Amino acid sequence: xxxxxxxxxxxxxxxxxxxxxxxxxxxxxxxxxxxxxxxxxxxxxxxxxxxxxxxxxxxxxxxxxxxxxxxxxxxxxxxxxxxxxxxxxxxxxxxxxxxxxxxxxxxxxxxxxxxxxxxxxxxxxxxxxxxxxxxxxxxxxxxxxxxxxxxxxxxxxxxxxxxxxxxxxxxxxxxxxxxxxxxxxxxxxxxxxxxxxxxxxxxxxxxxxxxxxxxxxxxxxxxxxxxxxxxxxxxxxxxxxxxxxxxxxxxxxxxxxxxxxxxxxxx
Amino acid sequence: xxxxxxxxxxxxxxxxxxxxxxxxxxxxxxxxxxxxxxxxxxxxxxxxxxxxxxxxxxxxxxxxxxxxxxxxxxxxxxxxxxxxxxxxxxxxxxxxxxxxxxxxxxxxxxxxxxxxxxxxxxxxxxxxxxxxxxxxxxxxxxxxxxxxxxxxxxxxxxxxxxxxxxxxxxxxxxxxxxxxxxxxxxxxxxxxxxxxxxxxxxxxxxxxxxxxxxxxxxxxxxxxxxxxxxxxxxxxxxxxxxxxxxxxxxxxxxxx
Numbered sequence: 001x002x003x004x005x006x007x008x009x010x011x012x013x014x015x016x017x018x019x020x021x022x023x024x025x026x027x028x029x030x031x032x033x034x035x036x037x038x039x040x041x042x043x044x045x046x047x048x049x050x051x052x053x054x055x056x057x058x059x060x061x062x063x064x065x066x067x068x069x070x071x072x073x074x075x076x077x078x079x080x081x082x083x084x085x086x087x088x089x090x091x092x093x094x095x096x097x098x099x100x101x102x103x104x105x106x107x108x109x110x111x112x113x114x115x116x117x118x119x120x121x122x123x124x125x126x127x128x129x130x131x132x133x134x135x136x137x138x139x140x141x142x143x144x145x146x147x148x149x150x151x152x153x154x155x156x157x158x159x160x161x162x163x164x165x166x167x168x169x170x171x172x173x174x175x176x177x178x179x180x181x182x183x184x185x186x187x188x189x190x191x192x193x194x195x196x197x198x199x200x201x202x203x204x205x206x207x208x209x210x211x212x213x214x215x216x217x218x219x220x221x222x223x224x225x226x227x228x229x230x231x232x233x234x235x236x237x238x239x240x241x242x243x244x245x246x247x248x249x250x251x252x253x254x255x256x257x258x259x260x261x262x263x264x265x266x267x
Numbered sequence: 268x269x270x271x272x273x274x275x276x277x278x279x280x281x282x283x284x285x286x287x288x289x290x291x292x293x294x295x296x297x298x299x300x301x302x303x304x305x306x307x308x309x310x311x312x313x314x315x316x317x318x319x320x321x322x323x324x325x326x327x328x329x330x331x332x333x334x335x336x337x338x339x340x341x342x343x344x345x346x347x348x349x350x351x352x353x354x355x356x357x358x359x360x361x362x363x364x365x366x367x368x369x370x371x372x373x374x375x376x377x378x379x380x381x382x383x384x385x386x387x388x389x390x391x392x393x394x395x396x397x398x399x400x401x402x403x404x405x406x407x408x409x410x411x412x413x414x415x416x417x418x419x420x421x422x423x424x425x426x427x428x429x430x431x432x433x434x435x436x437x438x439x440x441x442x443x444x445x446x447x448x449x450x451x452x453x454x455x456x457x458x459x460x461x462x463x464x465x466x467x468x469x470x471x472x473x474x475x476x477x478x479x480x481x482x483x484x485x486x487x488x489x490x491x492x493x494x495x496x497x498x499x500x501x502x503x504x505x506x507x508x509x510x511x512x513x514x515x516x517x518x519x520x521x522x523x
Contacts, residue, residue: 158353165320165346166368166419176367180358258358261401 036228041235044228049236062217067236070213073129074201077136081197082190084137085144089189090174092145093152093182110142114200118207127209132201139200140193147189151182184259187252194248198241268333268455269296269319269423275327275480276314288314289325290480301449301456303466306476307517312459315481316427319457320346332423341423345416349428351408355400355415361387362396365415372419386418387411389448406437410444417448426458430465439497442469446495463517467491467509468500475516485516 020038027037036044049063056064092099092106114135121138125131155178163173205215214233221229253260271294278286288311296302306312318325319332321340330337332344345368348354355364365383374382387393390410400408409429416424426445430438442465449456460466466473467489475485491505500506 156353158348158350159356161322162346162348162354162356164322164340165344165348166415167340167342167371168368169371172367172370176359177356180356183358258399258401261399 034227036231038235040228041231045232045236048229048232066212066214066217070201070205070215071240073132073136073204073213074197077133077201078140078194078197080133081137081140081193082144085141085189085193086148086186088141089145089148089186090152090179090182093149094174094178096153099149099153106142106146110146114139115203122207127207132204132207132210135204136197136200140196143192143196144186144189147185147192148182151185152178154185155181184256187256191245191248191252194244195241198237198244202237268298268300269294269457270331271295271315271319271328272331273328274315274318274325274330276311276318276323276325277327280326287480289318290482292328292476292482294474294483296455296457299453299455301445301458301469301471303470303473304457304459304476305461305463305466305473305513305517306481307478308461309479310476311479311481312461312476313427315476316346316425316457316459319423320344320425343422345419345421345424347409347412347416347424347426347429349431351405351412351432352400354412355408357400359399360396361392361398361400361403361411364400364411365418368415368419382418383414386414389417389451390414390444404437406433406441409433409441413441413444413448417452420452420454422454424454424456426456428459428461431461438465443495443497445469463510463513464501467506467513468495468497473509473513475513484519485513487512 024037024039027035049060049067050058052058052060052063059067092102117138118135121131121135125134159177159181160173163177168177201213202215202218204210205213206219210216214237218230218233221227221233271292274289274292274294275287276289278288292315304312304315314323317323319330319337321337321344324338332341335341356367359367362380362383365386366379369379369382372379384393384396387396390413392407392410392414395403395407395411400411403411409432413429429445430441433441445456445458446469458466458469460469470489473485473487473489474483475487476482477484487509489509491500491503491509
């Protein structure tokens with residue numbers, strides 16, 4: 001088990017190294033200005049963002065001015081959407097009637113690609129941060145809401161009967177039984193929402209009225225034909241997305257240890 | 268302590284495929300008694316237990332516990348379900364599972380922990396407090412469920428086929444556990460089972476239900492020497508005689 005895990009890790013790293021080397025080789029051979037080799041991109045990332053003074057953890061002004069606002073938007077939007085999704089999802093999951101009445105409407109709202117609604121958001125919120133946050137929240141709230149509602153609805157009937165047999169209060173039933181029962185599905189929704197929040201964060205920064213952020217930096221670099229800087233933004237987004245997902249999995253494994261152990265190892 | 272008068276329950280009343288689970292059932296259980304209810308499968312045993320626990324409202328008749336008519340789950344009652352794996356909360360440690368119902372009892376956190384610890388000790392699970400249900404065997408999980416009921420200190424403990432999902436050896440251990448804890452805790456126990464031998468071995472009294480719609484077809488007092496023992500009690504002539512009698516009653520009414 002352990003040695004197999006080790007071997008997987010080694011091979012995974014090996015695949016990555018081989019791919020990067022191939023990428024380097026192909027881009028160098030092609031010599032296209034549109035496709036700079038990864039070494040150039042990495043050099044650019046370092047110079048642009050990570051060559052700052054020790055006092056700011058080596059972050060440059062450009063990093064502080066672009067990466068941090070993006071992360072701020074993403075997490076504020078994720079937190080808002082997650083909170084709203086969990087609260088509304090629980091409320092909806094607890095009322096079979098509300099769920100039956102609203103299910104169709106919610107599925108409809110969820111099916112609308114958020115970018116299609118950008119103009120509506122611009123009309124309501126104008127340009128700027130408020131609109132970006134509202135846009136992120138609206139985009140990610142659906143998977144959280146629907147998954148949480150689904151989880152809250154599928155509480156084991158015997159668990160609910162046990163609550164009644166031992167006369168647990170409504171609050172105890174909600175927070176100690178329904179909420180934990182819904183957690184596995186809720187986390188599936190949250191994980192989707194996390195990756196989605198990165199995507200819509202970048203999209204919201206491509207809109208007019210934005211003056212900073214990774215998305216802004218990418219379009220800005222493109223319009224000034226600074227292709228290594230553009231690629232630096234793309235690579236950074238990939239790295240961030242990967243890291244957030246890994247971090248999320250660590251949290252999920254901790255919170256849902258009882259679930260995974262009871263279900264057997266994930267296949 | 269428990270009186271059941273002319274109890275009836277119909278599922279899906281009014282529709283042509285309405286199911287009459289119980290009809291005209293009368294039963295009375297004395298304080299401190301351990302009553303076993305046996306009956307053929309599908310006899311409405313679980314319906315009866317859920318009615319006593321106030322988990323369903325019977326369509327006819329009346330149930331009284333200590334003189335009070337049961338309308339919703341009474342305060343002085345605890346239930347042990349057959350399916351421990353779905354009755355315990357998998358996200359809580361063993362001690363939290365046992366202590367959770369005690370929040371209603373005006374006990375502070377320390378008192379709840381102590382009561383839970385004591386109950387776990389009495390079912391032979393001292394030291395398993397921090398474990399989670401999935402880390403325990405089936406028999407141990409059912410012990411946790413029994414500890415949860417005991418910690419609650421109910422006047423009446425209802426057990427719904429509590430040993431139906433464990434192996435034979437564990438089943439015998441749990442039967443003896445029930446006999447042991449009822450000696451320590453003064454309470455009335457109603458245990459539902461489909462196992463004829465078990466009903467005679469554990470009970471002070473065995474009530475046999477007919478097939479659905481269920482009513483009482485037999486009511487036998489069990490007078491076997493105490494303490495009961497898995498080997499000698501089961502070869503006692505009275506045991507052999509009683510189990511045959513209960514068996515005939517169950518079978519006679521199971522035949523279609």
